[in-house]
Amino acid sequence: xxxxxxxxxxxxxxxxxxxxxxxxxxxxxxxxxxxxxxxxxxxxxxxxxxxxxxxxxxxxxxxxxxxxxxxxxxxxxxxxxxxxxxxxxxxxxxxxxxxxxxxxxxxxxxxxxxxxxxxxxxxxxxxxxxxxxxxxxxxxxxxxxxxxxxxxxxxxxxxxxxxxxxxxxxxxxxxxxxxxxxxxxxxxxxxxxxxxxxxxxxxxxxxxxxxxxxxxxxxxxxxxxxxxxxxxxxxxxxxxxxxxxxxxxxxxxxxxxxxxxxxxxxxxxxxxxxxxxxxxxxxxxxxxxxxxxxxxxxxxxxxxxxxxxxxxxxxxxxxxx
Amino acid sequence: xxxxxxxxxxxxxxxxxxxxxxxxxxxxxxxxxxxxxxxxxxxxxxxxxxxxxxxxxxxxxxxxxxxxxxxxxxxxxxxxxxxxxxxxxxxxxxxxxxxxxxxxxxxxxxxxxxxxxxxxxxxxxxxxxxxxxxxxxxxxxxxxxxxxxxxxxxxxxxxxxxxxxxxxxxxxxxxxxxxxxxxxxxxxxxxxxxxxxxxxxxxxxxxxxxxxxxxxxxxxxxxxxxxxxxxxxxxxxxxxxxxxxxxxxxxxxxxxxxxxxxxxxxxxxxxxxxxxxxxxxxxxxxxxxxxxxxxxxxxxxxxxxxxxxxxxxxxxxxxxx
Numbered sequence: 246x247x248x249x250x251x252x253x254x255x256x257x258x259x260x261x262x263x264x265x266x267x268x269x270x271x272x273x274x275x276x277x278x279x280x281x282x283x284x285x286x287x288x289x290x291x292x293x294x295x296x297x298x299x300x301x302x303x304x305x306x307x308x309x310x311x312x313x314x315x316x317x318x319x320x321x322x323x324x325x326x327x328x329x330x331x332x333x334x335x336x337x338x339x340x341x342x343x344x345x346x347x348x349x350x351x352x353x354x355x356x357x358x359x360x361x362x363x364x365x366x367x368x369x370x371x372x373x374x375x376x377x378x379x380x381x382x383x384x385x386x387x388x389x390x391x392x393x394x395x396x397x398x399x400x401x402x403x404x405x406x407x408x409x410x411x412x413x414x415x416x417x418x419x420x421x422x423x424x425x426x427x428x429x430x431x432x433x434x435x436x437x438x439x440x441x442x443x444x445x446x447x448x449x450x451x452x453x454x455x456x457x458x459x460x461x462x463x464x465x466x467x468x469x470x471x472x473x474x475x476x477x478x479x480x481x482x483x484x485x486x487x488x489x490x491x492x493x494x495x496x497x498x499x500x501x502x503x504x505x506x507x508x509x510x511x512x513x514x515x516x517x518x519x520x521x522x523x524x525x526x527x528x529x530x531x532x533x534x535x536x537x538x539x540x541x542x543x544x545x546x547x548x549x550x551x552x553x554x555x556x557x558x559x560x561x562x563x564x565x566x
Numbered sequence: 567x568x569x570x571x572x573x574x575x576x577x578x579x580x581x582x583x584x585x586x587x588x589x590x591x592x593x594x595x596x597x598x599x600x601x602x603x604x605x606x607x608x609x610x611x612x613x614x615x616x617x618x619x620x621x622x623x624x625x626x627x628x629x630x631x632x633x634x635x636x637x638x639x640x641x642x643x644x645x646x647x648x649x650x651x652x653x654x655x656x657x658x659x660x661x662x663x664x665x666x667x668x669x670x671x672x673x674x675x676x677x678x679x680x681x682x683x684x685x686x687x688x689x690x691x692x693x694x695x696x697x698x699x700x701x702x703x704x705x706x707x708x709x710x711x712x713x714x715x716x717x718x719x720x721x722x723x724x725x726x727x728x729x730x731x732x733x734x735x736x737x738x739x740x741x742x743x744x745x746x747x748x749x750x751x752x753x754x755x756x757x758x759x760x761x762x763x764x765x766x767x768x769x770x771x772x773x774x775x776x777x778x779x780x781x782x783x784x785x786x787x788x789x790x791x792x793x794x795x796x797x798x799x800x801x802x803x804x805x806x807x808x809x810x811x812x813x814x815x816x817x818x819x820x821x822x823x824x825x826x827x828x829x830x831x832x833x834x835x836x837x838x839x840x841x842x843x844x845x846x847x848x849x850x851x852x853x854x855x856x857x858x859x860x861x862x863x864x865x866x867x868x869x870x871x872x873x874x875x876x877x878x879x880x881x882x883x884x885x886x887x
Contacts, residue, residue: 405828408858419739499737505729537732538732
């Protein structure tokens with residue numbers, strides 16, 4: 246009886262990005278019954294955005310009279326789990342501290358949990374992805390930026406203020422490359438994000454005029470085009486990923502000596518480069534580990550469909566409660 | 567009635583060091599009823615050491631017929647919490663994997679928990695010291711080496727294999743100073759431990775012949791003598807601590823962005839240098855933090871008596887169970 250009730254429950258998962266917001270109805274098994282999206286931009290007031298979001302989601306819910314909605318989970322940049330707020334998110338138009346979870350609860354009349362997108366992704370992987378059954382792992386998202394979610398003892402590490410897990414902003418090369426938005430020097434994100442890879446590629450192609458990376462216009466140099474050049478045998482393109490992988494691997498070694506995870510999960514556009522980046526990452530991670538940690542930590546890539554992972558992760562917040 | 571029973575219980579805390587082993591009977595309030603010590607060295611077989619340890623502790627317990635022993639907690643280098651083992655500890659004479667907790671339980675006929683000394687120290691601080699009431703903090707022990715214990719959500723982070731929290735071995739200056747025992751390059755321990763400070767001081771005094779650090783013979787250059795020189799106004803001695811504090815502060819910033827602790831607790835001989843090291847540590851920690859973490863993390867020094875802290879920490883393992 247209890248099991249039957251459970252199977253009729255769904256969670257609403259909402260992933261808020263700088264440009265688009267994706268949402269879906271997700272059941273306990275991680276199946277997305279319905280999904281949709283809307284632009285995040287163009288709403289001066291956050292309440293107007295939430296009204297439109299509500300209307301779109303209500304349409305989806307109405308298509309499934311057999312289910313009951315348990316709650317709403319939201320993944321968003323600069324989200325604070327404890328306070329339910331989105332705080333000073335540089336890529337969103339609502340400035341200051343937005344009481345997002347409270348606004349959602351008032352409109353949807355359902356409990357709402359909120360956390361940053363990488364934390365949500367880590368929960369999604371633990372419930373439905375490559376980290377099923379793991380109690381200790383670190384999720385690293387390598388996209389435009391570098392995000393992270395840390396699971397220890399089967400729980401997300403939120404820290405005392407809800408902001409834990411900003412591993413992209415740890416300094417891996419003191420005095421190194423200046424970050425375009427934080428102004429820090431030598432952060433992981435400055436090298437291992439898609440933006441960082443593009444900077445590295447532009448530097449290297451300038452030094453090596455024979456590289457076919459020079460066949461592309463400036464604004465087309467990104468991890469995808471670097472990958473294409475590597476596939477065509479360009480050594481400079483391969484060096485871009487080797488260099489990035491070295492820095493990523495050195496950073497991962499430090500993370501391992503912090504929380505000793507069973508696995509590190511990599512997710513995001515950058516890892517489409519496959520072994521070009523994964524092999525040097527693994528090599529330099531192992532090289533920088535104390536012997537007691539060596540050859541123990543799995544380096545795995547996400548199993549979730551990229552388009553759905555964010556929705557699944559956000560929905561996982563509902564069941565975690 | 568239950569409360570009365572509780573107040574009669576004591577935990578045995580044992581701290582195993584490379585040279586000496588300290589032990590004590592500790593009650594719930596963190597009062598050490600009795601304590602003692604014995605040499606760690608000179609026992610070819612670990613069983614002989616445990617026999618001697620048992621005899622010494624039994625004498626103490628027999629002096630308190632009113633108490634009942636709840637269990638035994640052990641802090642030891644390279645201790646594995648999950649397996650109850652001490653594994654390949656470089657400073658102990660028992661080689662390989664020693665099933666220490668099992669041997670203690672067989673001899674003492676009490677449950678035994680074991681973890682590394684810095685983890686035990688963190689538990690001790692949470693129960694009896696400067697971290698009372700905190701659910702998220704990081705303990706850094708700055709002694710001969712650099713150890714760490716990480717508390718998140720009110721729990722020690724052990725990691726999937728029981729070895730989490732080796733922050734002294736994280737790399738803070740890639741390609742930097744080679745570690746005397748691990749061979750790694752640029753670890754925190756290579757700079758911020760007593761041994762690291764001594765290396766820095768020897769380098770700097772060689773560059774600056776006018777420094778009064780040059781009045782000491784080579785083998786007397788340590789954090790204590792450097793402190794004495796700083797107190798006498800020697801700028802080079804002050805620079806030793808400033809340089810050390812900068813590196814420590816940069817490392818702490820990275821740790822904060824991992825688990826977002828409420829406080830970082832510093833403990834050990836090195837912090838006797840006070841503001842000479844604490845001020846630059848704080849300065850460079852704040853400087854390297856993302857804005858959302860700034861001016862939030864307390865940098866505090868341990869309140870526990872150094873001689874007792876290890877015993878208290880080990881005993882805290884018993885109540886944690």
